[in-house]
Amino acid sequence: MSSNMEPSPAARVRRLSNSVHDAAIVRAAAELGLADAVGEEPTPVAEIAKQVGAEPKTLARLMRALVAYDIFEQVTPDSYRHSDMSRTMRSDAPGGLIHTLLTPADWGWVIWSKLADAVRAGKTLFPDNFGTDFFGYLKEHPEAQARMFRGMTSWSDAMNPKLVQALPLEDARTVADMGGGEGTLLRAILEQGPHLSGVWFDTEATLAVVDDELLSGPVGDRCAFVTGDYFNEVPFAADLYVFKLTLHMYEDDDAERILRNVAASARPGARIIIADPLLQDPPQSKFVPSMDLHMLLVMGGKERTEQDYADLFERSGLKFDGITPTGTDLHLAVARVPG
Numbered sequence: 428m429s430s431n432m433e434p435s436p437a438a439r440v441r442r443l444s445n446s447v448h449d450a451a452i453v454r455a456a457a458e459l460g461l462a463d464a465v466g467e468e469p470t471p472v473a474e475i476a477k478q479v480g481a482e483p484k485t486l487a488r489l490m491r492a493l494v495a496y497d498i499f500e501q502v503t504p505d506s507y508r509h510s511d512m513s514r515t516m517r518s519d520a521p522g523g524l525i526h527t528l529l530t531p532a533d534w535g536w537v538i539w540s541k542l543a544d545a546v547r548a549g550k551t552l553f554p555d556n557f558g559t560d561f562f563g564y565l566k567e568h569p570e571a572q573a574r575m576f577r578g579m580t581s582w583s584d585a586m587n588p589k590l591v592q593a594l595p596l597e598d599a600r601t602v603a604d605m606g607g608g609e610g611t612l613l614r615a616i617l618e619q620g621p622h623l624s625g626v627w628f629d630t631e632a633t634l635a636v637v638d639d640e641l642l643s644g645p646v647g648d649r650c651a652f653v654t655g656d657y658f659n660e661v662p663f664a665a666d667l668y669v670f671k672l673t674l675h676m677y678e679d680d681d682a683e684r685i686l687r688n689v690a691a692s693a694r695p696g697a698r699i700i701i702a703d704p705l706l707q708d709p710p711q712s713k714f715v716p717s718m719d720l721h722m723l724l725v726m727g728g729k730e731r732t733e734q735d736y737a738d739l740f741e742r743s744g745l746k747f748d749g750i751t752p753t754g755t756d757l758h759l760a761v762a763r764v765p766g
């Protein structure tokens with residue numbers, strides 16, 4: 428395309444402002460479960476509508492819109508079949524993408540609509556909108572909580588093999604997964620060898636969602652399940668503490684408090700690893716700065732630059748060893764307990 432064919436700057440901004448439509452169209456397909464209702468052979472809209480409980484004429488409009496995004500193929504205006512993209516949205520598709528698509532639930536849409544207000548206020552407005560903080564909300568809405576953990580796990584499962592390769596496991600014996608969630612990262616770590624033992628640490632409420640394979644599978648007898656609050660105390664010692672997609676939920680004062688509690692329990696020389704997206708200036712992707720704003724909106728947290736990590740570890744009394752890329756959406760920020 429020659430340069431005079433490229434969209435004008437104004438057209439590009441206008442297109443971006445409409446991208447909320449894109450996200451809503453994909454979300455509606457996920458919420459309705461359309462990918463499970465469409466077959467490999469042409470499926471009539473009336474039949475899809477019956478299966479998902481939708482009004483047929485309106486569903487036909489949504490199906491046409493999805494085809495414009497290469498999600499489903501239109502055989503006739505009244506019948507559709509799968510495309511490569513729509514197949515990934517099936518509930519039995521490898522990778523469990525559907526769970527990631529369903530993660531944000533209604534709260535995600537509400538908080539993103541308040542971005543300008545949050546930037547004015549310089550803080551999360553989650554409690555102003557929902558009367559409680561994020562984890563309080565999840566406790567009150569078990570369906571949203573289940574979606575959140577399932578979505579986190581399907582994202583994690585795609586990254587775990589590379590994360591495990593990047594972690595410095597050679598000289599570790601006990602690895603603690605801090606805010607371990609469903610625990611599939613810890614399971615993947617423990618599968619690296621029988622010399623490794625694990626500690627899954629999370630809140631009492633989260634114990635209910637732990638992966639069965641970690642609880643009672645072959646590595647289960649090498650894993651301790653400790654519940655608590657890392658703002659109060661970290662009641663065990665490990666050689667390696669991993670915070671995956673957890674420390675970015677907090678601004679620096681809270682993150683420092685957690686890291687100091689880890690350091691108070693840890694053996695000298697123990698390593699602390701934060702696995703979160705790495706902010707760069709100027710930004711290298713849309714994903715990281717938008718995730719940074721997502722953390723602001725959800726919890727008042729943030730993503731960090733390499734310098735931010737150096738500062739955070741220094742103020743927490745830890746020695747910063749540097750950043751390790753992982754070939755996933757996450758980088759490892761590595762620190763050591765002095766001594």
Ligand SMILES: C[S@@+](CC[C@H](N)C(=O)[O-])C[C@H]1O[C@@H](n2cnc3c(N)ncnc32)[C@H](O)[C@@H]1O
Binds near residue numbers: 628630655
């Ligand atoms: C965003 S999830 C990340 C879960 C998991 N690390 C992953 O990557 O899938 C954050 C985790 O921190 C846990 N958490 C939140 N507050 C906590 C606290 N005060 N003490 C311990 N764990 C906490 C949550 O229950 C949740 O499992």
